[in-house]
């Protein structure tokens with residue numbers, strides 16, 4: 001009987017059609033701005049030990065959140081890999097290109113190629129496992145984006161390709177152009193959390209289930225708000241706290257488990273840079289949430305009962 005069955009799926013996910021296995025909870029590098037390579041190495045090793053083998057960064061990371069500029073976080077991760085090369089084989093390395101400060105979005109094929117080459121240089125690796133177009137640039141025809149991505153794959157610089165912040169229609173169109181070149185779209189990364197439910201309702205996950213694309217949810221704690229409770233509807237905090245107490249975990253763990261409950265089999269990209277919190281968040285994979293629980297979260301987030 002499945003009405004009260006556990007919806008949380010903590011199993012590894014496969015990246016699109018490639019079959020590369022990644023943890024259901026993965027490590028995000030937006031806030032990876034440290035300049036102490038020893039501490040950075042320990043943090044990456046800790047995340048990998050927890051099964052967070054997908055490491056998600058972007059060329060633009062470092063421009064904000066206390067970083068020292070465009071490319072800085074890739075360079076910091078590259079310093080870790082240059083110091084301890086064995087870590088490269090343990091991770092599924094994902095980066096993103098296509099945001100250019102002051103423009104702000106460029107998917108021109110020559111730019112995508114040049115930006116990817118620059119990322120590889122900073123990361124100190126000869127390929128990334130996943131290259132994502134960070135934001136859609138509607139002024140580049142998707143056939144040209146597909147051509148650039150296919151070229152990077154052919155050169156062995158990129159193992160698989162994905163997108164981020166694309167609408168379902170943009171995902172479908174790019175996937176169709178990639179298919180013409182014999183390539184599939186591996187991932188799509190929208191924002192999704194108990195506070196940001198749009199991706200569940202606007203077709204973002206449906207197109208993933210239709211096309212066999214693996215969704216990755218960015219900011220599953222809404223940047224920490226679901227952990228601290230700041231600027232979160234009272235009712236939502238109350239539900240998260242009540243479920244946390246029942247499951248013997250923190251409200252943050254319940255928030256990540258909620259992301260893992262969707263049948264599109266999302267990868268939750270957590271952003272904590274604190275080893276203890278990462279250990280705690282990894283517990284989301286074993287939390288039990290049934291339909292009553294997830295609908296309680298959704299209704300508390302909406303501030304309204306479902307019809």
Ligand SMILES: NC(=O)c1ccc[n+]([C@@H]2O[C@H](COP(=O)([O-])OP(=O)(O)OC[C@H]3O[C@@H](n4cnc5c(N)ncnc54)[C@H](OP(=O)(O)O)[C@@H]3O)[C@@H](O)[C@H]2O)c1
Nearest residue numbers: 028029030218219220221222223224227270271272273274
């Ligand atoms: N594709 C995109 O456009 C896009 C946009 C944004 C993010 N991302 C990706 O998503 C990743 C995660 O984003 P995010 O950093 O906003 O994720 P998040 O997991 O929603 O938030 C992490 C933040 O919450 C804080 N936090 C406070 N209390 C916490 C607790 N008890 N447990 C855990 N964290 C707590 C963390 O601080 P501490 O470090 O002190 O724990 C950290 O600053 C990024 O690294 C990036 O890879 C992608």
